[in-house]
Amino acid sequence: RVVVGTKVDQNHVNWVTAYNMLTGIRFTVSRTNAKMDRELTDADFDAKHKFSFDITGNELTPSAKYDFKFKDYAPWVFRHLRTTFGLDPADYLVSLTSKYILSELGSPGKSGSFFYFSRDYKYIIKTIHHGEHKFLRKILKDYYNHVQENPNTLLSQFYGLHRVKIPYGRKIHFVVMNNLFPPHRDIHRTFDLKGSTIGRDFKEEGLDENPRATLKDLNWLRRGLHLEFGPGKKKAFVEQMQKDVKLLQKLHIMDYSMLIGIHDLEKGNEENLRDKTLQVFQPGGEAEDPQPNMLARTPSKLESARKAKELRQMIKTQKPVPMEQTANKMPDELQGQKKNNFFYVDDGGFRATHEDDAPGEEIYYLGIIDCLTHYNLIKRIEHRWKGLTNEESQISAIPPERYGDRFIKFISSVTKTREAAEREKTEDAAH
Ligand code: ATP
Ligand code: CA
Ligand code: CA
CATH class of the missing domain: 3.30.810.10 (2-Layer Sandwich)
Known part of the structure; x- marks a missing residue:
């Protein structure tokens, strides 16, 4: 079985899915980040929120290129997990959504999961089976507690759990996690x-x-x-x-x-x-x-600057990302994952x-x-x-x-x- 990573651009068969995943992440993550931090409650572990995106936009969601439904699971728990794992909130969003380009690894294992890498190679999106999805929700509290008590855990770091669905399409569940390998x-x-x-x-x-x-x-x-x-x-x-x-x-x-x-x-x-x-x-x-040019390189100074500019643009055009997370930061800091x-x-x-x-x-x-x-x-x-x-x-x-x-x-x-x-x-x- 030959598996090669391919850039997911507009010509790729999974472009719409990838675009919808990233649009959903961008919207839901910044929505949660925009709120004042607070302690978790039991209800946070079971929480799920459904959003409808369409090309015109509505009072809840901004307009998107395609019509799709997006579900966000336990957003507060994952916000806290991202903090625990030392992620910079703005960095996370920029990595995942700048230019909306991922690269796809197809399905490397026999499980049929697809793997996508963020453009800067820091994050992996893995599509998971419904059973795995249900299971992760079930064990989320145990996982969360374990990670709090074990800052040096070797377990996969989960940063988000979501579901995307296009009209008449099937439901696709996916997690965002750490790429163990360096860019x-x-x-x-x-x-x-x-x-x-x-x-x-x-x-x-x-x-x-x-x-x-x-x-x-x-x-x-x-x-x-x-x-x-x-x-x-x-x-x-x-x-x-x-x-x-x-x-x-x-x-x-x-x-x-x-x-x-x-x-x-x-x-x-x-x-x-x-x-x-x-x-x-x-x-x-x-x-x-x-x-060649599959992505995954150390970003040049120019790219870092561009990234910072994109971030500023993003903050301007999108309400959620709160300023205190991004102000007073140099591009290098935004880029460097703690x-x-x-x-x-x-x-x-x-x-x-x-x-x-x-x-x-x-x-x-x-x-x-x-x-x-x-x-x-x-x-x-x-x-x-x-x-x-x-x-x-x-x-x-x-x-x-x-x-x-x-x-x-x-x-x-x-x-x-x-x-x-x-x-x-x-x-x-x-x-
Ligand atoms: P199967 O169930 O058949 O083993 P799977 O689809 O569940 O496959 P994984 O075992 O999670 O896939 O991963 C398959 C491969 O993808 C790994 O062997 C590794 O090369 C790569 N991979 C998975 N997770 C990561 C990660 N966090 N960082 C870097 N590479 C990863
Ligand atoms: Ca495996
Ligand atoms: Ca597996």
Whole structure:
């Protein structure tokens, strides 16, 4: 399956959907941001608001290019979540809606979800199934509380939950979340690890031409790779993972993975790779010709200035964005997303360290993704028939408790310094 990111412009089949998504986000997010902040109530977690957009506009919504309906879920909860995750409110809106251009990754997983990247590459819109949507609403309070208590959580950061529908079209649910990977650095290898071996092998043929494929557990093991964290970092990382997985187990979630992007500091950034960054997200993809100018570059000074101008324009033409959030800010500040998470401090990622805590040669961009799969009937059925032929330890669809334990065990076991790994290798050889 070949998946290549494509720019969603007016000629793209999903242009109308993308435009409607962004218009809805822009309107609802600025509407909530315009109000005075307040404490959350229980009702905020169940809240949903429906808006009708049309080409003439009405007393509630401004005019839009197309007729569509938009639903906004738990807007206050997500406003607070965005604050918790250190997002600048104006920055969020500009990133998502300036020029209304996204790029689409098509459907990289087998789930059929679509992925869209904001123009500046900071945010991901993922379409989700109705079941995942209902489930996220159900667990929202647990997620919210967890995130408050765990500022360094490795779980996907959810910034918004919405639904869009065009006349006679189907309902499309989607979340906005963090892109784990940085806009300004090449990712030299990407892994999606679950701690299972069945079906966890990415065909290695032709990999050289496709350094951006998302590899899996067996590819990782075959390469003898480790997350090279010295004692201090390892402890922090494993402890946070344990806390996060505990929540997932409690909520009967499974099938999630640790997504790891590796930036090799010695290789650095190849200027000509930069424009192809989009291909980092070619999870199931086979070798493809690079597509130039797909977006995802570090914005130039000129672009930053343009962005600031756009923002000013936006504030002028749209009531909601309150001034105190945007006034007195330089373009650079508006652009820079504050990262207060411990695991994202090293230029958006977490740098490898040696045994003596000296900095290592790699930066890891990592987090736990795809965490909205409830251990439901389907999984139980899958478990039953796969269970007939495979060892349970190797099946990916095992109950959430064991799924989580196996996940922690695997990820912890591959977290060790280069020095420790080499020592073990020589010890093994001696026996
Ligand atoms: P499936 O259920 O078949 O695994 P899915 O449609 O639910 O697929 P995910 O597992 O969420 O998709 O993600 C698929 C791929 O998209 C990941 O392996 C990764 O390459 C990329 N991806 C997903 N989430 C992120 C993120 N937050 N940051 C960067 N890349 C991501
Ligand atoms: Ca997945
Ligand atoms: Ca999934």
